[in-house]
Amino acid sequence: MEKRELLYTGKAKSVYATDDADHLVILFRNDTSAFDGKKVEQLDRKGMVNNKFNAFIMEKLAAAGIPVHQEKLLSDNESLVKRLTMIPVECVVRNFAAGSLVRRLGVEEGKELLPPTFELFLKNDALGDPMVNEYHVRSFGWATDEQLQRMKELSFKVNEVLKQLFDGGNMLLVDFKLEFGLFHGDIVLGDEFSPDGCRLWDKDTRKKLDKDRFRQGLGGVVEAYEEVGHRLGVKFD
Ligand SMILES: Nc1ncnc2c1ncn2[C@@H]1O[C@H](COP(=O)(O)OP(=O)(O)O)[C@@H](O)[C@H]1O
Numbered sequence: 001m002e003k004r005e006l007l008y009t010g011k012a013k014s015v016y017a018t019d020d021a022d023h024l025v026i027l028f029r030n031d032t033s034a035f036d037g038k039k040v041e042q043l044d045r046k047g048m049v050n051n052k053f054n055a056f057i058m059e060k061l062a063a064a065g066i067p068v069h070q071e072k073l074l075s076d077n078e079s080l081v082k083r084l085t086m087i088p089v090e091c092v093v094r095n096f097a098a099g100s101l102v103r104r105l106g107v108e109e110g111k112e113l114l115p116p117t118f119e120l121f122l123k124n125d126a127l128g129d130p131m132v133n134e135y136h137v138r139s140f141g142w143a144t145d146e147q148l149q150r151m152k153e154l155s156f157k158v159n160e161v162l163k164q165l166f167d168g169g170n171m172l173l174v175d176f177k178l179e180f181g182l183f184h185g186d187i188v189l190g191d192e193f194s195p196d197g198c199r200l201w202d203k204d205t206r207k208k209l210d211k212d213r214f215r216q217g218l219g220g221v222v223e224a225y226e227e228v229g230h231r232l233g234v235k236f237d
């Protein structure tokens, strides 16, 4: 496999073609952004930590029967993945209230959500990733009903697998965002699962161990991500 031209530079990752039409190389950079790209900083080691953390999580999900794009780690900062046609909708599962849900509905941060909720957001930075519903997804043709139901089913399955995994490290999986795409007609989990796209709290102290440390200027961002990894047994070097 050979890395070819740069296809896309996102806020945190760069995507490269390969000599094989079905595969891409994803480069995890140190760039860290929040508030739809309005706050951006370089955080030393973050690309490497997220790349290795994501590979570890994707492997656990694959072992649980979830179709994932991840093929293998190529280097500290690069992974080989299946090339998906991305569905431009983010799927969010919440187990506890935090972030935009707290602001939108005026509920208390940390309120347990039983059953967990499922939300959809249009992936569009210029519009601030607006919340949409299942009718929007179908009517605008972002996904068919069948694809949408599959994304929902897989999102809840990911939740069951990862709630348990993080519980083993004495952490609460508060919420997370997933992106799916199509690979030869099938829905496959793409993008990344890392502390950049989820909320994790220490179970006893409720210390934040995720990107809220960056959003809220709490410091120790990459140190917290590494701690999450160490609690799960991820090897960073
Ligand atoms: N397997 C894949 N195939 C094609 N595109 C992907 C795949 N996984 C992730 N992507 C896309 O690549 C980009 C990753 O870079 P990122 O920095 O997260 O970008 P963004 O700023 O758009 O969130 C995203 O747009 C994501 O949707």
Ligand SMILES: [Mg+2]
Pocket (backbone or CB within 6 Å): 010, 011, 012
């Ligand atoms: Mg992204």
